[in-house]
Amino acid sequence: MVVDAARRWWAAPRRRQSIPTPSPEGLQKATAARLALFLPLVVVAAVLLCAATGFLATRISKGHIEAEQRAALQLALDEFHAQIGDGDMDAPDDVQLRGIARRSGLADLRFDTNPIGEAGRTLQSLHDPRGRILGWFSWAGDRGLIGAMDRLWALLALLGATLGVCTFVAMRAAKHLVRSLNRSTEDVRKLTNQDPLTGLPNQRVMLDALAEALARRRSGVVVLARVDLDGFREVNDTLGRAGGDALLTSIAEHLKTGLPPGAILGRFEEDEFAVIVERDDPRAEDLLIESLRAALLRPIFMDRMWQITASIGVAQAPEHGTSGEEIARRAGLALRAAKRAGRGSARRFEPQIETDYAERRFLLHELQSAIALQAFDLEYQPIVAADGGGIIGVEALLRWTHPTRGPIEPSVFIPLAEQSGLMSQLGEIVLRRALSDGARWPTLSVAVNLSPLQIRDRWAGRSGLQHHGRNRNTCLARRARSDRGRSHR
Secondary structure (H helix, E strand, O other), rough: HHHHHHHHHOOOOOOOOOOOOOHHHHHHHHHHHHHHHHHHHHHHHHHHHHHHHHHHHHHHHHHHHHHHHHHHHHHHHHHHHHHHHOOOOOOOOOHHHHHHHHOOOOOOEEEOOOOOOOOOOOEEEOOOOOOOEEEEEEEOOEEEEEEEHHHHHHHHHHHHHHHHHHHHHHHHHHHHHHHHHHHHHHHHHHHHEOOOOOOOOHHHHHHHHHHHHHHHOOOEEEEEEEEEEEHHHHHHHHHHHHHHHHHHHHHHHHHHHHHHOOOOEEEEEOOOEEEEEEEOOOOOHHHHHHHHHHHHHHOOOEEEEEOOEEEEEEEEOOOOOOHHHHHHHHHHHHHHHHHOOOOOOOEEEOHHHHHHHHHHHHHHHHHHHHHHOOOOEEEEEEOOOOOOEEEEEEEEEEEEEOOOOOEEHHHHHHHHHHHOEEEEEEHHHHHHHHHHHHOOOOEEEEEEEEEHHHHOOHHHHHHHHHHHOOOOOEEEEEOOOOHHHHHHO
16 A cells, blocks of 8 residues: 555656746846946947048038039139130130139149149149140149048047957957856856755755745645665775765665655765655655655666665654754654664654653763763672682673762663764773772783774773783683673673
8 A cells, every 4th residue: 555655646746846037136237247248339339430420421521622612613714714715715824823713712723734643632624615625723622621530530440440359359258258157156056056976956955945845835744854875884995985976876866766756855965865845645754765765775786786775764844843954953863763773774753762862962971071080980790710619800890870860771871982982982991990900809810891892993902901011811801792781780
């Protein structure tokens, strides 16, 4: 039935993820950036248009002036012809030329039989009654203002062209810069929002998504599952860092394909993932655990076949809290409890888990203080010879009496010391105390029970013996038996 329910749950339609719309402030900034980018082009276009308009206006004005001058010259010639008659038409002499220049108002009027192309002079031909060219009148036009205006428009056009080239180069550089900044911004966004290895949302994004899911919840449940891979250090030791990363990527792909629609998968820590699910089904926790286990059952081949197991801790709203912080913390507590239960375990959050965790933290703090103060006692249990019943040695048994709690069983604080990394310090206290006490009994052997962690730490056995200069044959260090209550009693 669980499998059928899980299949129906997996077939549920995925929730559409809303596409974030840009804010008005973002749109205004983008519009301002575009205007700032195209403003130099507008200026360049305005300068070039102004230069072209001015040059055209100057050309038109010059044409009008030349037309008026030619009309004035023609009028003066008509008057000259009327005086001398058409039959006597000939090239004008100097006196006649000055008269024509005075009547037409043309400065520096000259007459040549052949046209002389001089810069800045305007030419007009003189014809006889039969249409033959008798010569050419030339005069200096009023080019002072026209020339100055021409030079001004040419300079303005050159300035506009230069500004246009610079703007084009600047826009190309700005375009490349904007692309580079966009890529950098995207990289920063990915680094802040995504796990760089798997591409999954990171812890901050997952916590934000959890808070958003809780805020929009009106009915049903919001489930958070934290998944910690068991023994992943072995994978890194075997395959190396690169192989471990590749295996993590494969596991992430398996989880993504195996989760129900609408589930959000993210990576919390190096070997820990998280899943958020919103459902109206009260069995959402159980179904999510089943889907996670099914996804992890698929083996991964990398140098050899890897079958990865994971510990799973689950908490859901509103049963276990209404805020993202509460749900995340309690799912973490459930995950701790699952890891203590063994590989592949899954635990739902229960109030007792939080009580046990608080008790564990209290005892750990008190144990650290007791180690610093060496507030422990040793009791010695006689070792009797089978032949004759004589005492041939003693076995040192560690005792801890708390100021307010009273005697605390070794089966409680010894595992706590092992799991928290305090066993070496605690073992050294026992060895030093046992050797110091054993110096008073030179004929007896002293047996001290050692944790497996102390056996791996070769320094622990040497320090106490060398400190007291006692023969090692007099101290029997025995490995702790599986029954810790008997071993440390």
